[in-house]
Amino acid sequence: MKKIGNFFRNFMQGRNGTDDLAKVVLWIAIACYLLSLLTKQPGLYMLGIAGIAYALYRCMSKDIMNRSAENRRFQKFLSLQKLKWEQRKDYKIFACKRCGRTIRVPKKKGKIEVTCPTCGHKSIHRT
Ligand SMILES: [Zn+2]
Structure with a gap:
């Protein structure tokens, strides 16, 4: 079990890992995928798969500078939406x-x- 943990730690070294943007994209993608199972809409299915792929790409990406910048822009967008809603x-x-x-x-x-x-x-x- 310790070996698997070490392998995963080494594999994720220098990669972006999970961030807020990846988490939100993943949850929306899972929701699209589950909705596609109920509604049999191929568009929703494709959106779900594409979202999951994008979230994985973000986690595995070694271009941490650009991924962090995207995540910061996303967080700024979210806080602006929250402020707009509150006021x-x-x-x-x-x-x-x-x-x-x-x-x-x-x-x-x-x-x-x-x-x-x-x-x-x-x-x-x-x-
Ligand atoms: Zn200005």
């Missing part, structure tokens, strides 16, 4: 199209021009 009644939250900074404006102010405090990019938003 959906009072604020409209969006990312600056030029620099990506998160901008929050009060709701129900009509059409307003918003200037990004970081890069100065101006954009029109309906609130």
Whole structure:
């Protein structure tokens, strides 16, 4: 049993391993696969298999720099969605199209021009 553990440890050395993005992709893929068994939809089956393959590819990848960058972008996206959901009644939250900074404006102010405090990019938003 110890030998198998050592083999696995050596095999995973220098590889990305599981991260948040791989876990979410894997769960969605498993859900698609199970749904395909119930609905007999070949598209869902293919999506499930492709998702599982992508999650495995992420775990086994040796290009840790790029996988980490993708995972960070995914985590940033998730936290922005969470913030939008939590403050959906009072604020409209969006990312600056030029620099990506998160901008929050009060709701129900009509059409307003918003200037990004970081890069100065101006954009029109309906609130
Ligand atoms: Zn900006």
